[in-house]
Amino acid sequence: MGDHHDTGRPVLSVRGLRVDYQLDPPVHAVRDLSLVLRRGEVLGVAGESGCGKSTLAYAVNRLLRPPAEVVGGSVVFHGPDGHDTDVLALTGEALRSFRWRRVAMVFQGAMNALNPVLTIHTQLTDVLAAHEPGSRRRDRARRCAELLSLVGVHPDRARSYPHELSGGMRQRVMIAMALALNPDVLVMDEPTTALDVVVQRDILRELGRLRERFGFALVLITHDLSLLLEISDRIAVMYAGRVVEEGTATRLLTAPRHPYTTGLLGSFPSLTGPRQDMRGIPGQPPDLTQALDHCAFHDRCPHRRDVCAHQRPPLGPAPAAGEHPTPGGGEHPTPGGGAHLVACHAWHPDRYGAPAPTALRHGTFRPTHTAEVVDP
Numbered sequence: 539m540g541d542h543h544d545t546g547r548p549v550l551s552v553r554g555l556r557v558d559y560q561l562d563p564p565v566h567a568v569r570d571l572s573l574v575l576r577r578g579e580v581l582g583v584a585g586e587s588g589c590g591k592s593t594l595a596y597a598v599n600r601l602l603r604p605p606a607e608v609v610g611g612s613v614v615f616h617g618p619d620g621h622d623t624d625v626l627a628l629t630g631e632a633l634r635s636f637r638w639r640r641v642a643m644v645f646q647g648a649m650n651a652l653n654p655v656l657t658i659h660t661q662l663t664d665v666l667a668a669h670e671p672g673s674r675r676r677d678r679a680r681r682c683a684e685l686l687s688l689v690g691v692h693p694d695r696a697r698s699y700p701h702e703l704s705g706g707m708r709q710r711v712m713i714a715m716a717l718a719l720n721p722d723v724l725v726m727d728e729p730t731t732a733l734d735v736v737v738q739r740d741i742l743r744e745l746g747r748l749r750e751r752f753g754f755a756l757v758l759i760t761h762d763l764s765l766l767l768e769i770s771d772r773i774a775v776m777y778a779g780r781v782v783e784e785g786t787a788t789r790l791l792t793a794p795r796h797p798y799t800t801g802l803l804g805s806f807p808s809l810t811g812p813r814q815d816m817r818g819i820p821g822q823p824p825d826l827t828q829a830l831d832h833c834a835f836h837d838r839c840p841h842r843r844d845v846c847a848h849q850r851p852p853l854g855p856a857p858a859a860g861e862h863p864t865p866g867g868g869e870h871p872t873p874g875g876g877a878h879l880v881a882c883h884a885w886h887p888d889r890y891g892a893p894a895p896t897a898l899r900h901g902t903f904r905p906t907h908t909a910e911v912v913d914p
């Protein structure tokens with residue numbers, strides 16, 4: 539965790555992305571979402587199940603299938619040579635190569651995604667052969683052994699079939715596969731949830747070390763905010779298809795500003811800090827077939843006021859401790875600039891009709907009935 543990659547150049551820019559599942563009625567899963575990923579950084583994407591994290595990951599990697607459809611926005615990959623690629627326009631060979639060389643993905647439940655009838659060696663060398671057709675068999679075998687040792691699997695294991703490996707080892711093999719062509723970005727969607735918590739952390743820490751060595755950027759998607767706080771440089775918190783708070787891991791941990799973030803922070807036990815009361819956030823996320831022109835969190839929010847039910851708060855600069863934002867500021871923030879951004883009316887006394895509640899300023903979440911400010 540840290541801010542040492544803040545000066546990295548952007549590698550991926552998502553602007554105003556909108557993704558619908560074209561059902562009747564359509565599900566608006568990702569709504570006008572903007573995020574910038576910088577070279578070499580670890581960006582965590584957090585949020586409860588169903589908030590659109592996987593849809594975002596699939597859209598960025600061009601893996602969405604009908605009924606999912608990108609209905610707005612752009613995804614741009616910024617190459618190391620300064621060349622920009624319109625990701626949403628890629629087709630054919632250019633798309634296939636982009637997926638492994640530029641943005642590689644490790645999927646949810648990836649440890650079960652290996653082909654059961656092929657050895658690890660065959661599966662890894664097949665990826666290399668497919669993308670580097672001119673390469674020699676001997677070189678591919680050497681690269682396979684190298685990749686396995688990078689992820690902490692003994693090269694002898696290459697002769698094994700997936701069922702002969704533990705879940706953790708299969709997960710490591712999937713990571714080795716994703717890293718095979720030295721991608722610029724690695725996207726991991728709930729990669730380790732099926733694993734024991736200690737194994738999870740071991741794998742993610744190791745990934746952090748690999749990232750430092752090879753310089754790829756890592757997008758880590760999980761509902762487990764405490765895990766993200768440990769290994770991310772920056773975190774985006776998603777709710778109902780939008781980013782509701784974004785900032786460095788340090789800021790989110792010490793000064794969370796969105797009531798949803800404070801709720802998530804209170805929902806998970808900390809492995810390193812003092813024991814916390816795990817309360818969870820009462821209520822359910824909203825129905826994503828709805829337009830949601832108000833704050834999507836308002837009906838679960840202990841600090842809601844009238845405005846929250848009628849007007850959607852824009853994502854704008856979050857105030858530092860004890861501060862309020864300058865009037866009129868924050869309507870056009872720069873995502874990914876290392877800034878702390880939040881979409882919550884409570885930080886705008888003019889809109890909210892009162893100063894931000896003390897509990898919110900202190901980053902504590904109390905369920906609705908004990909809140910100090912409820913509907914006026």
Ligand SMILES: Nc1ncnc2c1ncn2[C@@H]1O[C@H](COP(=O)(O)OP(=O)(O)OP(=O)(O)O)[C@@H](O)[C@H]1O
Binds near residue numbers: 559590605826
């Ligand atoms: N194939 C599909 N058809 C229709 N709706 C879908 C489909 N896949 C996802 N959705 C809906 O889109 C919304 C976002 O889902 P998504 O899987 O992106 O969320 P998530 O945050 O990744 O959740 P999880 O952590 O459970 O994967 C949800 O409301 C979900 O029900």
